[in-house]
Amino acid sequence: MKQKVSIVKIGGNLIENETILDEFISNFAELEGPKVLIHGGGKLATQLAGKLSIPTQMIEGRRITDAETLKVIIMAYGGLASKTIVAKLQGKNCNAIGLSGADLNLIRSVKRPVKEHDFGFVGDVEEVNTGALTLLLENDITPVCCAITHNKNGQLFNTNADTIASEIARALSNHYETHLYYCFEKRGVLRDLKDEDSVIEQINAASYKQLLGEGIIADGMLPKLHNCFNALKENVSYVYIGSIDMISNRQTKKTTITL
Amino acid sequence: MKQKVSIVKIGGNLIENETILDEFISNFAELEGPKVLIHGGGKLATQLAGKLSIPTQMIEGRRITDAETLKVIIMAYGGLASKTIVAKLQGKNCNAIGLSGADLNLIRSVKRPVKEHDFGFVGDVEEVNTGALTLLLENDITPVCCAITHNKNGQLFNTNADTIASEIARALSNHYETHLYYCFEKRGVLRDLKDEDSVIEQINAASYKQLLGEGIIADGMLPKLHNCFNALKENVSYVYIGSIDMISNRQTKKTTITL
Numbered sequence: 248m249k250q251k252v253s254i255v256k257i258g259g260n261l262i263e264n265e266t267i268l269d270e271f272i273s274n275f276a277e278l279e280g281p282k283v284l285i286h287g288g289g290k291l292a293t294q295l296a297g298k299l300s301i302p303t304q305m306i307e308g309r310r311i312t313d314a315e316t317l318k319v320i321i322m323a324y325g326g327l328a329s330k331t332i333v334a335k336l337q338g339k340n341c342n343a344i345g346l347s348g349a350d351l352n353l354i355r356s357v358k359r360p361v362k363e364h365d366f367g368f369v370g371d372v373e374e375v376n377t378g379a380l381t382l383l384l385e386n387d388i389t390p391v392c393c394a395i396t397h398n399k400n401g402q403l404f405n406t407n408a409d410t411i412a413s414e415i416a417r418a419l420s421n422h423y424e425t426h427l428y429y430c431f432e433k434r435g436v437l438r439d440l441k442d443e444d445s446v447i448e449q450i451n452a453a454s455y456k457q458l459l460g461e462g463i464i465a466d467g468m469l470p471k472l473h474n475c476f477n478a479l480k481e482n483v484s485y486v487y488i489g490s491i492d493m494i495s496n497r498q499t500k501k502t503t504i505t506l
Numbered sequence: 507m508k509q510k511v512s513i514v515k516i517g518g519n520l521i522e523n524e525t526i527l528d529e530f531i532s533n534f535a536e537l538e539g540p541k542v543l544i545h546g547g548g549k550l551a552t553q554l555a556g557k558l559s560i561p562t563q564m565i566e567g568r569r570i571t572d573a574e575t576l577k578v579i580i581m582a583y584g585g586l587a588s589k590t591i592v593a594k595l596q597g598k599n600c601n602a603i604g605l606s607g608a609d610l611n612l613i614r615s616v617k618r619p620v621k622e623h624d625f626g627f628v629g630d631v632e633e634v635n636t637g638a639l640t641l642l643l644e645n646d647i648t649p650v651c652c653a654i655t656h657n658k659n660g661q662l663f664n665t666n667a668d669t670i671a672s673e674i675a676r677a678l679s680n681h682y683e684t685h686l687y688y689c690f691e692k693r694g695v696l697r698d699l700k701d702e703d704s705v706i707e708q709i710n711a712a713s714y715k716q717l718l719g720e721g722i723i724a725d726g727m728l729p730k731l732h733n734c735f736n737a738l739k740e741n742v743s744y745v746y747i748g749s750i751d752m753i754s755n756r757q758t759k760k761t762t763i764t765l
Contacts, residue, residue: 295581321589325589327580333606343609349589350603351603351647386641401593403590
């Protein structure tokens with residue numbers, strides 16, 4: 248029987264609030280067995296770019312990463328967010344290590360091809376270094392991964408954190424029983440955005456199509472669920488969407504995604 | 507016979523210049539055997555603090571690290587400098603990993619006690635995690651360490667990069683024959699600051715006293731040499747001061763420090 252590994256992604260909006268971050272850190276540190284944390288840091292980068300008077304350019308809700316914006320992202324995600332989380336986890340006796348995709352050649356990507364738009368220094372994941380992750384996990388080390396990848400030729404790239412979580416879970420699925428948790432502001436996928444109690448507790452491929460048709464799954468939830476199903480198709484064992492409470496032992500509603 | 511390990515510290519002034527950094531990266535990547543890189547990033551932090559309108563407060567030539575300045579240092583050293591160096595090393599097939607003292611609990615420190623002055627979030631090194639460093643080195647991984655430490659209780663600290671290099675060399679001296687290189691702008695300790703060719707090729711404890719008396723060693727060179735002698739007293743095998751050329755196979759003058 249394969250050993251269980253927990254891959255937990257926490258959204259950038261959550262880590263900005265120190266109270267919520269500290270609560271999450273406690274929950275995560277107590278999680279038993281090998282585990283990986285993937286964090287965003289979206290607003291942190293936007294705030295820093297603002298203070299530095301670097302304009303945030305968006306196309307269809309997606310950030311364009313020019314050279315100056317990339318530096319901001321490296322500083323905010325790879326520096327401040329990463330080291331703050333690692334120091335807090337070490338304070339809870341969780342032997343964490345902060346990593347970008349360049350560290351240990353963990354995640355190699357290619358620049359997103361220019362089609363209709365040029366998103367700049369954005370990388371599409373090509374390969375996860377499973378050996379490096381396994382070496383760390385087998386030594387009771389907890390990787391804390393930020394949403395930065397590289398091309399193995401000196402260039403760093405901004406990459407979607409949900410995708411990184413899904414790719415890491417896929418890569419580990421040959422060696423482990425993988426449990427992928429997407430933590431965000433809500434308690435799960437909601438049937439009615441105005442009703443926090445309307446969590447849809449199970450979504451499978453069939454009900455997903457139906458929810459899409461009804462317009463219940465839309466906007467930011469679309470790429471998230473796309474990543475969930477991709478992960479399940481590539482042998483990730485379990486995928487969950489919910490609040491930071493779902494990784495603690497407290498009973499809480501969450502959305503479980505299955506094929 | 508113990509295996510040789512090279513511990514190389516590169517100053518912040520050098521890594522700002524991309525041409526010099528790239529030359530250093532090539533030299534460092536070609537260095538044979540296990541190795542550790544320690545980098546500063548001084549001006550990068552000062553520039554970023556300036557752009558963010560965070561005043562740089564200095565006492566007797568030393569930076570005061572208030573909460574906002576600490577964030578800047580984490581972003582500049584732990585983020586931009588670290589990840590840029592790691593990505594470049596990976597591009598040269600050197601399996602680098604960027605670390606602060608919090609990562610793997612690598613360097614635990616305590617806040618510098620307030621005596622005459624309060625330097626703020628500045629940490630004095632208490633313990634280097636030799637086991638963690640050895641695990642990496644034995645797996646052909648090259649640690650790239652920035653000048654940030656932690657108190658194992660969630661707090662990060664700014665720490666002098668020369669000191670970190672010296673402490674890491676000391677910690678590794680039980681397992682390895684340690685060669686500690688301090689790379690800076692000059693070709694070594696100069697007898698005459700205006701004459702780049704006046705490198706003092708050997709300094710030992712006796713000649714050090716004499717050079718101090720003559721006023722030839724002064725200012726920034728004082729703490730650097732203090733670190734060198736401390737390292738040698740704690741079983742570091744060799745300590746060198748010189749330019750980035752000294753770690754390549756090219757013949758070049760450098761200063762060798764002995765007891």
